Amino acid sequence: MSEVAFDGVTKRFGDVTAVDQLTLSIRDGEFMVLLGPSGCGKTTALRMVAGLETVTEGTLRIGDRVVNDVEAKDRDVAMVFQSYALYPHVTVAKNIESPLVARRFDTGDGSPRKLTSAERAERVTEAAAALGLTDLLGRKPAALSGGQRQRVALARAMVARPAAFLMDEPLSNLDAKLRAQTRIELVELHERLATTFVYVTHDQVEAMTMADRIAVLSDGRLQQVGPPQAVYDRPHNLFVARFIGSPPMNTVPGTVVRSEGATSVRLGGQSIEVEGLAAEPLADGTEVIIGVRPEDLVVDAAGQVEAEVRAVEWLGHERLVVCDLAGHQITIRQAAGDDPVATGDVLPLTADPAKVHLFDPDTTERLN
Amino acid sequence: MTRRAREALLGYALLVPSAIVFAWFFFYPLYRLFVMGLHQQNRTGTAERWVGWSHFGDVLGGEQFREGVRITGTYVLYTVPLGLVLGVLLAVAANRRLKGIKVFQMIFSSTIASSVAVASVIFVVLLNPQIGYFASVKMFSLSDPDTALRGVALSSVWQNLGLTFVIVLAGLQAVPDEVDEAATLDGYGPVRRFFRVTLPLISPTLMFLAVVLVIFALQAFAQADILTQGGPLGSTETLVWKIFNSQQPVDQGTGAVMAIGLFGITLVVSLAQFLILDRRVHYGN
Secondary structure, eight states: OOOEEEEEEEEEETTEEEEEEEEEEEOTTOEEEEEOSTTSSHHHHHHHHHTSSOOSEEEEEETTEEOTTSOGGGSOEEEEOTTOOOOTTSOHHHHHHHHHHSSOBOOSSSSOBOOOHHHHHHHHHHHHHHTTOGGGTTSOGGGSOHHHHHHHHHHHHHTTOOSEEEEESTTTTSOHHHHHHHHHHHHHHHHHHTOEEEEEESOHHHHHHHOSEEEEEETTEEEEEEOHHHHHHSOSBHHHHHHSSSSOOEEEEEEEEEETTEEEEEETTEEEEOTTGGGSOOOTTOEEEEEEOGGGEEEOTTOSEEEEEEEEEEOSSEEEEEEEETTEEEEEEEETTSOOOOTTOEEEEEEOGGGOEEEOTTTOBBOO | OOHHHHHHHHHHHHHHHHHHHHIIIIIHHHHHHHHHHTEEEOTTSSOEEEOOTHHHHHHHTSHHHHHHHHHHHHHHHHHHHHHHHHHHHHHHHHOSOOTTHHHHHHHHHGGGGSOHHHHHHHHHHHTOTTTOTTTTOGGGOTTSTTTHHHHHHHHHHHHHHHHHHHHHHHHHHTSOHHHHHHHHHTTOOHHHHIIIIIHHHTHHHHHHHHHHHHHHHHTOOHHHHHHTTTOSTTTTOOHHHHHHHHHTTTOHHHHHHHHHHHHHHHHHHHHHHHHHHHHHOOOOO
C-alpha cells in the first residue's frame, strides 16, 4: 500500500499560507503531477510528504499510516531534488548506496535490519544497471554530465525500493532535447517500478505527457484534479483554463442574450452560440467570460464573429494568428497549409459550440 | 611585429606597475635581508663586516633559533586546532534560521574588530594573578614558564575566533540545503550528517583557514610582547619576538638570518599543507 492522501492539509509559514486545506488522494501506483506556477504551494506539498516540512493542520497519510509526526527517514519515500542534491565528495556508487547505509530494511524475515555490505553492493549494481550507470560508478558527480547526474539521483531514489517517489522539478536543469528523452524514460521507469510517483512541475508539457492525473494548484489551493486530457478539455475555472494550454485559451468577456428560440453570448456587437447554454439558468444580460482554445477557432465564411489580424507567427508545422476581437487579443492556431492570411485581414470566425467554455467573471468558476 | 608578439608585449607592460611595487616592497627587502645576514653590524648599524654563509649555519643551527622554532611550533599546535574547532562549533550553532540569530552572529564575529593589542590587553587583565577573572585557572597562568605560552595562545584563539567564525559560517551557508535534506531522507542523524556531508563540503574553507591560522601563529609577536615580554624565563619567546629583540642592541645580522629561516619555514609549511590537504579536500562542482 503506497497511497498518499492529503486530508485538509494546511501549511503556514508565519503569516503566509503556502498550502491551504489541500484534500487530495494519490492512488497506489499512480503518476500524479502537482502542477502550478511558482509559489503555488506544490513544492511545499511535496516536502510535507517527504517529511522535510511539518503539517500545520490536517492529516497526511502514506499507505494506511498517518505520517504527520513520522520522521522523514521512516516514511519509506525517496526524493529526487531539482538540483539532484548529489554528494559531491563521494563516487556515484557511494551516492547510490547512501540511502541503504543508515536505515533498516525489512528483508522478508519480519524484523527490519541493516543491510550487509554485500546486499548493498548488489542493490547498487542493480539500480546502476537499470539506469545505464554501470560504467560511471567510480566517478564523482563533478565528472558527470547533467543527464548523468539526473540518472544518479534517480538511481539513489530507486535503490531503497521506496513506497513512493517524490520528484521536485527533476527535469528543469536539463536541455530541451534531453528533457524530452527523460520524460519518456521516467514514464517507462514508472511502469517498470509500478510505484506511486508524485511529481512537481510548473511545466504543463511535462504534466500532460507523463501524468496519470494532474492536480492543478494556485495560491496554495487545489483548483482541479483529473486526467490530463479531461483537465484540458473541461477546465473547472478560469485559472486552469488559462494555465493549461500553449498558447493559452482565449478568454473574452461577453453578455448572455436570451431571445425566443435562441441563446447566445454577445461580444462587442457580435454573438456566438454556446452548446448547453440554453439549459443553464443564466438570465438575459448575465455577464460571462467566454473561452475558446486557439485550435478550436475556425475561419469560416459563415462565421458569427469577425476579428482583425494583427500578426501572424509562423512555427513551421503551424501558425499562430494573433487577432483583435472587439478590443481583446485572441490567438487562432492554424495548420501551415491553411489559406494564407495577412495582417489587416478581417476573418469571420466560428467555433464548435461544444468547445466553447463559459466562466463566471466574479467566481471564475465554470458555468457550462 | 606579429599580433602575438604585440599582445605579449602589452601583457608584460600591464604587469610592470605591480612588478615595480612587488620588487620595491618585497624582493628588495628580501635581498637586503640576505645581505644583512651575510654581515655583522656595529652597534649603530652604520658599518658592517662580511662574515659570509657560515653565519647562516651558526644562527639556524644555534640554540636560540631552535628554541624559537620549538616555542613557535608549540604555539601553532595550541592555537590552530583549538581555533578551528571552536570556530566550527560556533558557526554550526549560529547557522540556523532563528529569530534574532543575527545578534548572535554579530557577537560571535565581533573579535574581528579588535586588534592584537586590544586582545592582549584584555587578556593581561583577565589572566592577572591578583585581580584577573581567570586568576584561579592555573593552566593558563602567565607567571609559570610551563603555562605562560598557553595563556598567550588563549588570547590569540579568542582574537582570531571572529574571523574563523565568519569564514566557516560563510562556508556552511554555501552548502546547499538540498544536499543536507537528501542526507536527512537517507536516514542520517544530525551528527552523521555533519561528519559525512557538511564537513567534507566545507573542507576547502577549513583548509584555507588552517593555512591562514598557521601563518598567523608563525608570525605571533605582539601577544607575547604585551602579555609576557617573552617571559617568564623566555618561555614565550616566539621566533618573531626573538628576531625583533635580537636586533635591539646589536645583532641585526642574526635577526636577519632568523627572519629568512622563518620565511623558509612558512613557505615549506604552507606548500606542504596545500599538497597534503588538496588531495583530501572535496571541491564541489
